[in-house]
Amino acid sequence: MSRELTLAQRAFVRVMDALSTRVLGHPLPFLRELMRTHGFAGYRTITSTIQRVQEQCVQRYGPVEANVLIASGALWNGCRFCSRSHLWNANLHYLRDTGTLFPIDDAEVPRLQRLSDEEVLQYITQRLHEGGFAALAQRVERLFHLKIGDATGTTDDDPYLLAAIAAWDWMAECTIVVEEDQAFPTDPVARDRALYARYLQARGRAKPDSG
Amino acid sequence: MRITRQGPRVTVCLDDPVDARSISEIERLLLPQLVGQGSRLDVLIDLQAVRSFDFEVRAALIALHRSIAKQARRSVYLATRAHIRGLALWLIHGAEDPASSVAMTLAQAEAWLSQGKDRVGWALERAESALAAIADTSTRTSGRTRGRT
Numbered sequence: 001m002s003r004e005l006t007l008a009q010r011a012f013v014r015v016m017d018a019l020s021t022r023v024l025g026h027p028l029p030f031l032r033e034l035m036r037t038h039g040f041a042g043y044r045t046i047t048s049t050i051q052r053v054q055e056q057c058v059q060r061y062g063p064v065e066a067n068v069l070i071a072s073g074a075l076w077n078g079c080r081f082c083s084r085s086h087l088w089n090a091n092l093h094y095l096r097d098t099g100t101l102f103p104i105d106d107a108e109v110p111r112l113q114r115l116s117d118e119e120v121l122q123y124i125t126q127r128l129h130e131g132g133f134a135a136l137a138q139r140v141e142r143l144f145h146l147k148i149g150d151a152t153g154t155t156d157d158d159p160y161l162l163a164a165i166a167a168w169d170w171m172a173e174c175t176i177v178v179e180e181d182q183a184f185p186t187d188p189v190a191r192d193r194a195l196y197a198r199y200l201q202a203r204g205r206a207k208p209d210s211g
Numbered sequence: 212m213r214i215t216r217q218g219p220r221v222t223v224c225l226d227d228p229v230d231a232r233s234i235s236e237i238e239r240l241l242l243p244q245l246v247g248q249g250s251r252l253d254v255l256i257d258l259q260a261v262r263s264f265d266f267e268v269r270a271a272l273i274a275l276h277r278s279i280a281k282q283a284r285r286s287v288y289l290a291t292r293a294h295i296r297g298l299a300l301w302l303i304h305g306a307e308d309p310a311s312s313v314a315m316t317l318a319q320a321e322a323w324l325s326q327g328k329d330r331v332g333w334a335l336e337r338a339e340s341a342l343a344a345i346a347d348t349s350t351r352t353s354g355r356t357r358g359r360t
Contacts, residue, residue: 037304038331049338056345076315078297113293114262117315120293148315149322159348163341170334176301 009035025190029182030081033174046170053167057160063093064102065136067187069161072124072140074168074175075113076147081178082168084109089187095199096189103131105203110180117144212236216244216252219284220324224257229264229298234271238278245282253324254283256299258290264298272298273305280308287320288313303330 005013013035017027034043057066067090074082088106095101104127112120121144128137143161145151151158190196212233213224223241225233245252279286286308288299296313303311309329314320328336 045335049335049342052342053338056342076293076296077300077313078293078295079300080297110294113297115292117291117293149319150316156348159341159344163338163345166334166337166341170331170338172300173304173331173334176297176304 003036005032005035009040012040023188023191024184024186026184028186029178030175033177037174050167050171053163057164060160061139063187063189064090064097065133065139067093068102068104068136069139069143070164070168071109072143073147073161073164074172075109075120076117076144077169077172077176078113079168079172079175079178080110080113080180081175081183082171083113084183085186088183088185089189092185092187092189092192092195092199095202096192096195101202103127103133106183106185107203107205109183117148212240214240214244219250220253220255221245221283222255222257224259225261227261227263229258229261229268229272231265231268231271234268234275237275242278242282245279251282251284254279254286255320255324256286256288258288258295258299261290261295262292264295269298269302272302276302276306276308276311280306280311284310285324286311287323289315289317289320291315 013031016031020026020028020031034046038046054066054070057069060066061069067086071083071086071090074086077083084106087104087109091102091104091106104124112123115123121141125137125141128134128140139157139161142151142155142157143165146158146161147165184190185196212226215222215224221241221244223237225237241254245254276286286303288296288303288311290296290299290313296315299313303313309331312323312330314323326333
């Protein structure tokens with residue numbers, strides 16, 4: 001989108017960049033696009049809605065499963081930022097809590113997004129089953145069917161999964177402009193630099209530039 | 212590439228890969244069909260066969276989509292690979308077209324064409340509706356808990 005930011009919007013974005021860098025270690029690479037697309041009012045609505053959905057999901061499923069569900073909802077949109085960053089969040093929480101690696105590496109997201117939907121679903125659910133996450137695998141599958149609109153019946157999970165799908169459908173409108181190499185974990189858990197470094201080392205990845 | 216017309220809908224099936232040649236073919240074959248109709252047509256761009264696209268043509272795709280958006284009533288991109296849907300979302304966002312969307316299945320694509328909502332507003336509406344359902348469930352659950360104590 002080519003619309004220029006107003007002076008007030010530019011100032012706001014600079015403040016938010018600084019805040020985000022302080023809290024998350026990086027400025028949010030989609031913030032300017034969000035402001036250009038929705039303005040101040042839209043920004044307030046979207047951040048509030050995203051926060052409410054995330055809080056509800058974390059409250060119900062815990063941070064690991066909530067982030068995996070959000071990541072899988074975002075993955076289907078082809079968004080290169082949200083799916084990877086939420087899977088990265090899940091990985092960091094899981095490593096911190098268990099000392100072991102989660103069955104799916106966040107770095108796999110770009111490859112998965114190039115497969116057919118059936119291949120992706122099969123891969124994710126198989127990895128989750130093999131890793132001892134049978135219930136989460138079922139929820140990921142349920143989320144997929146809710147996303148494509150062929151789910152039958154209703155479950156207690158549905159409102160949470162539908163909220164995650166819709167909120168990140170909306171979010172993807174602006175995060176879709178972010179390039180693949182700009183993803184990073186968006187959870188404050190990533191502020192634990194020792195944990196972050198341990199995770200990258202465990203995955204065999206060099207630490208990326210923090211800028 | 213194949214273009215078929217059925218009632219008020221034009222379907223464009225693209226072959227793999229999407230490149231500069233695909234774009235010029237769509238411009239040559241599709242755009243004339245959208246001009247001069249009594250009522251505006253719906254356009255379904257079927258990318259199910261597409262596995263890859265030439266990254267360099269993204270700007271040209273936005274320009275093409277702007278031309279489609281000017282002439283069509285509504286449009287939708289159908290793809291079965293997430294990164295192709297990502298490309299489609301990127302270009303309809305870039306073209307600032309609220310009447311276009313991206314679908315994972317033909318049924319979803321048809322549902323989008325038959326409704327009158329804008330893409331962003333519809334996502335917000337669904338999110339709010341799901342949050343209301345969560346709140347409703349929480350209220351009922353806490354009501355039952357209070358009833359037992």
